[in-house]
Amino acid sequence: MSDPKPVSCIVFDVNETLLDITTLEPLFERLFGAGSVMREWFAELILYAQTMTLSGRYAPFGTLAEGVLRMVADNKKVQLADRDVDELKSRIGAMPAYADVKPALARLREAGFTLATLTNSAPAPAPTPMEKAGIAACFDHHFSVAEVGKFKPHPDTYAMVQDRLGTPPPQLCMVACHLWDTIGAQAAGWQGAFIRRPNNSVLHVPDAPPPDLAADDLGTLADRIIAANSAG
Structure with a gap:
């Protein structure tokens, strides 16, 4: 792991990271x-x-x-x-949120972070999967790669988010259980935070950047993000 720097906005992958x-x-x-x-x-x-x-x-x-x-x-x-x-x-369309999601998001919001999602899924009519899972309102913004017609980890997907938010890359952190997503975000100048959901592990290859932060559950990962921001 690298030495994480303070960030202002946390962007979450959705499928498998938040929804089971x-x-x-x-x-x-x-x-x-x-x-x-x-x-x-x-x-x-x-x-x-x-x-x-x-x-x-x-x-x-x-x-x-x-x-x-x-x-x-x-x-x-x-x-x-x-x-x-x-x-x-x-x-x-009816996948539930993992049990650790709501409490972790609540702590991050209380700590003052802007929260957003960036998903490969196209926008859905209401009630959306996130609304059905009861977590849509936990976020300030929702983004889909459909807006650029390219899937993660293409650079344009991350650029779309940072442009829409008006937030410089170093102030953004991608949370995902897929290492290809954190690698893509890090290549765009973001930080990457990895959650080890079942059947998801880090890639031990010399040129593959390790995530800046990692944890086995979202609550611990949220605490580490908050601690890193406080330390900065």
Whole structure:
């Protein structure tokens, strides 16, 4: 870990960082006989989202989620019905927040930080997934990569947030359970704070920047961000 500097705005990834994607597993258990296939689907979803961006193309994250589900089903010789795709959409739209989210956000707000989200998901009609999870009001701003038509960790996604907020990069901190997101934010001049959600770990590669802060739960991570700001 590096020596974190004071920041004024904390920006959160949403899917899996704040919202619990393990609630999708029953669908994959029913379709494929193993809930663990959800991880295969999600990894492919991230891969193809980033592939679209690298190729200069864009499709909404939800459209890609459906397409990748069909691809995984084809690979496993499973016939999907329309109701299966509908269930995926329904479950994605109703993912609950992790238990540590609300208390951590409350402490960060009390400490005076501006709080925002930056998600790969496209904007949703009300009630949004964040509203259903009961945490939308905890944030001052919500941003989607759909505004630039590129997925994280493309530099334009982070530039969009800092431009809209009018906040210089060193004053921004990205909180995510995906190291590719903190690496992207750090490349944009932000700080990166990593939360070790299940099946998410740091990458031990010499040229991959470690996160400025890391913790096993969001409450501890919030405390460390607050302490680093106080120390500065």
